[in-house]
Amino acid sequence: xxxxxxxxxxxxxxxxxxxxxxxxxxxxxxxxxxxxxxxxxxxxxxxxxxxxxxxxxxxxxxxxxxxxxxxxxxxxxxxxxxxxxxxxxxxxxxxxxxxxxxxxxxxxxxxxxxxx
Amino acid sequence: xxxxxxxxxxxxxxxxxxxxxxxxxxxxxxxxxxxxxxxxxxxxxxxxxxxxxxxxxxxxxxxxxxxxxxxxxxxxxxxxxxxxxxxxxxxxxxxxxxxxxxxxxxxxxxxx
Numbered sequence: 001x002x003x004x005x006x007x008x009x010x011x012x013x014x015x016x017x018x019x020x021x022x023x024x025x026x027x028x029x030x031x032x033x034x035x036x037x038x039x040x041x042x043x044x045x046x047x048x049x050x051x052x053x054x055x056x057x058x059x060x061x062x063x064x065x066x067x068x069x070x071x072x073x074x075x076x077x078x079x080x081x082x083x084x085x086x087x088x089x090x091x092x093x094x095x096x097x098x099x100x101x102x103x104x105x106x107x108x109x110x111x112x113x114x115x116x
Numbered sequence: 117x118x119x120x121x122x123x124x125x126x127x128x129x130x131x132x133x134x135x136x137x138x139x140x141x142x143x144x145x146x147x148x149x150x151x152x153x154x155x156x157x158x159x160x161x162x163x164x165x166x167x168x169x170x171x172x173x174x175x176x177x178x179x180x181x182x183x184x185x186x187x188x189x190x191x192x193x194x195x196x197x198x199x200x201x202x203x204x205x206x207x208x209x210x211x212x213x214x215x216x217x218x219x220x221x222x223x224x225x226x227x228x
Binding site: 004006033035040041042043044045048055056091093103104105106107108109110112 | 152161218
C-alpha cells in the first residue's frame with residue numbers, strides 16, 4: 001500500500017512570509033496527525049484529526065498556525081506569518097479508524113522548513 | 117502530563133556489538149509503545165509496537181521489552197551493523213484515541 005505522502009520536501013522562506021504544507025494519508029486511515037520536530041528533539045504534536053474533526057489542537061500556536069482536513073482525507077497545514085523559531089521538520093502521520101492497542105502510526109517523509 | 121525520556125542521548129559502538137537503548141515514561145497508564153527509526157533528513161520508520169498487555173516484541177535483530185509498572189522500555193539491537201546508524205525514538209500512546217508522546221531520541225553510530 002502507498003505510504004503517507006507529503007509535499008513539498010523542502011521549503012525556505014523569509015520570516016513573516018506564509019507557507020503551506022500538504023499531506024495525503026494512507027487510504028482509509030481516519031486519524032491524521034501533524035507533528036513539529038525541531039532539530040535534536042522528538043516530534044511534538046500540533047494537531048490531530050479524526051476524519052474531518054479536530055481531536056486535539058492544544059499545542060497548535062493558533063495565532064499563526066492553522067490546519068484543515070475538509071473532506072476527511074488530505075490535509076493542509078499553514079503558517080502565517082512565519083517566525084525564525086518555526087524552522088523545523090513538519091511530519092504528517094496517519095493511523096486507522098479503529099484505534100486499538102495494536103494500532104500503529106505511519107509517518108511521511110516530512111517537510112523541512114527553514115525560515116531565514 | 118506524559119513525559120518521555122531516552123538515554124543515552126548519543127551512542128557510538130563498533131560493529132558487531134550488542135546494545136541497549138532505554139526509554140522511560142512518567143505515566144504508566146499507556147495503551148501501547150512504539151519504537152521508530154529516523155535517518156537524517158527522513159521521516160520515521162516504525163520498528164516495533166508493544167501493546168500494553170505485552171512484555172516484549174521481536175523483529176529480526178531487534179527486541180523491545182516493556183515494563184509498564186516501572187515506566188520503562190528497552191530496545192535491544194543484536195550484532196549491530198553500520199546500517200543501523202540512525203536516531204531511535206520511542207513514543208507512547210495514552211488511552212484510546214490519544215496521540216503519541218515522543219522521547220527526544222538516541223542517536224546511534226555503528227562504526228565499521
